[in-house]
Amino acid sequence: MDKKPKISIVLPSYNRADYLKKTISSCLNQTFTDFELIIVDDASSDNSPAIIKRYSDIDGRIKFIRNSVNKKLPASLNIGFNQAQGDYFTWISDDNLYHPDALRKMASCLNARPETGLVYADYTLIDEQGDIGKRIYQEEPEFLPIRDCVGACFLYRAEIAGKVGNYNEKMFLVEDYEYWLRFGLVTKFFHIKEALYFYRTHANSLTKTRREEIRLAKNNLKKIYGPKYKINEKYQPLYDLYMWFISERDLKSYIRLAKIIIYHPIITLSYIIRNLRRL
Numbered sequence: 643m644d645k646k647p648k649i650s651i652v653l654p655s656y657n658r659a660d661y662l663k664k665t666i667s668s669c670l671n672q673t674f675t676d677f678e679l680i681i682v683d684d685a686s687s688d689n690s691p692a693i694i695k696r697y698s699d700i701d702g703r704i705k706f707i708r709n710s711v712n713k714k715l716p717a718s719l720n721i722g723f724n725q726a727q728g729d730y731f732t733w734i735s736d737d738n739l740y741h742p743d744a745l746r747k748m749a750s751c752l753n754a755r756p757e758t759g760l761v762y763a764d765y766t767l768i769d770e771q772g773d774i775g776k777r778i779y780q781e782e783p784e785f786l787p788i789r790d791c792v793g794a795c796f797l798y799r800a801e802i803a804g805k806v807g808n809y810n811e812k813m814f815l816v817e818d819y820e821y822w823l824r825f826g827l828v829t830k831f832f833h834i835k836e837a838l839y840f841y842r843t844h845a846n847s848l849t850k851t852r853r854e855e856i857r858l859a860k861n862n863l864k865k866i867y868g869p870k871y872k873i874n875e876k877y878q879p880l881y882d883l884y885m886w887f888i889s890e891r892d893l894k895s896y897i898r899l900a901k902i903i904i905y906h907p908i909i910t911l912s913y914i915i916r917n918l919r920r921l
Contacts, residue, residue, distance in 0.1 A: 647703070649677040649745055649797070650728030654718035655736035656684040659693055661842065664772070666697050666704075668739040668840075674746035680725055682718040683708045716809040716817035723803070732797045737842045739768070740795075744838040748797035751834055759829025760798035760822075762791070765839035778841070783831035787864060787871040788881045790819040792831070795839030802829050815852055816859040823867040879909055 651669055655662060669679050681694050681704060691708060698704040707721060719733060730749060734740065744763070751761045767775035778793070785791040806824050813820045825831075843849075849856065864884070873881050903911060 647678040647728045649730045650726035652722030652733040653681045658736040659689040661737040672745045680705045680722040682722045685712040716811045720808045739840040741838040758832045759802040761832045762796040763834040763838040766837045768840045770844045784874045792822045
């Protein structure tokens with residue numbers, strides 16, 4: 643690739659031959675075509691490397707990197723982004739899919755908002771067969787210290803990424819949320835209220851197999867980064883909801899939940915009802 647691409651997509655992958663073709667195709671079939679796709683295979687033992695090579699042989703936008711040993715997701719992200727040349731960065735999980743207009747709409751949003759460093763969008767759940775499920779509505783950027791409002795579909799400026807630094811390789815399972823919390827300290831975020839991504843739910847996903855570890859790690863991140871953010875007074879009851887109830891779920895937390903509902907019934911109950919699936 644001679645010309646510098648506008649967008650760099652990193653696709654880290656490990657033993658995901660069953661879904662990888664569809665994920666790669668969703669990148670290559672974007673209506674926005676000025677991108678490079680950097681696929682980092684993390685020492686897979688299945689047929690993933692052969693699949694990636696077939697695609698890289700026929701599309702010059704693909705760069706194939708193969709780790710000699712398994713280094714885990716955050717290290718693979720850093721390896722990929724260290725090779726990236728685009729003005730805008732993003733990454734996609736190896737079992738998920740982009741909406742065909744995802745890159746075009748996110749890039750247009752960043753182009754129109756020079757003061758914004760990261761944009762993110764809603765997403766739609768799909769199952770193992772690809773059947774469409776419910777749409778997940780992300781919250782506004784003010785929610786960042788409360789929960790990961792960025793989610794799975796995002797685009798951010800490479801220039802700011804250079805200032806923020808690499809993904810923390812000690813933060814496996816929550817490397818994305820920890821990165822957004824650092825990112826949010828130096829730039830503005832913008833929420834695109836469209837579903838531009840398909841998030842696959844299946845029995846072997848990290849979200850399913852390591853759910854409790856992820857919950858505890860995210861709770862710890864909130865304790866570390868929460869004091870660095872000024873919580874909007876409007877959302878303080880929801881911050882308390884996450885810190886006092888959702889993150890703990892012991893007897894004391896239920897007592898605290900009752901207090902939050904008594905003092906802030908409308909915002910607390912409406913949020914719980916809207917987000918039962920997440921809670």
